[in-house]
Amino acid sequence: MPKELSPKLKKNILIALGIALFLYIDCAFILGPQTKSLKSISAKLKTAKKDLAEYKGYGADTQGLQNDLEAIKKKSLIMEDMVFAEADISLLLGDISRKADFCGVKILRINPQSQISGGKDKTEPVVEISGFKLQPIELKTELSSGYHQLGKFLSQLEENPLIAVSDFKMVRDVLDLSKQKTSLTLRVYVRQK
DSSP, X not given: OOOOOOHHHHHHHHHHHHHHHHHHHIIXXXXXXXXXXXXXXXXXXXXXXXXXXXXXXXXXXXHHXXXXXXXXXXXXXXXXXXXXXXXXXXXXXXXXXXXXXHHTOEEEEEEEOSOOBOSTTOBOOOEEETTEEEEEEEEEEEEEEOHHHHHHHHHHHTTSTTEEEEEEEEEEOSSOTTOEEEEEEEEEEEEOO
């Protein structure tokens, strides 16, 4: 007849069977679904990580666009500073006078013309630049200076894209042979009234 197991051994076998049953149930019904769930979460995390990287890229693009917008705003402000209204001709003449003094050019005469005529009572058409409606006017000037001073003066004037030299004549000054007398016509685009 078989030998009976001791109560201690029975207890150990029951504990081992309980643990084995617990591990089987855990693996079959709890860890399996958890593993599948973790795989699905992992795929979602990869997608979210990819989307986040794209979003950061869009953020950099947006920052670049904002920088471009700021540059355009600054350029617009600079352009507004360069544009004189037709009523503010005295300010323009003062600006030209300051530049001439800075460069060592003596202005003998400056004569602003109201508008440039394009022939038989026709004025030159209005030009639109950077959202401003501009009308060209002419400033006939007579200057006395040396070559280098005149070059520096003209360079400073033409830093403003709305001022251009349209007629230029230079003769030697008979009183001071180191200087030249210059007649030039400046074409200036001003904002209409």
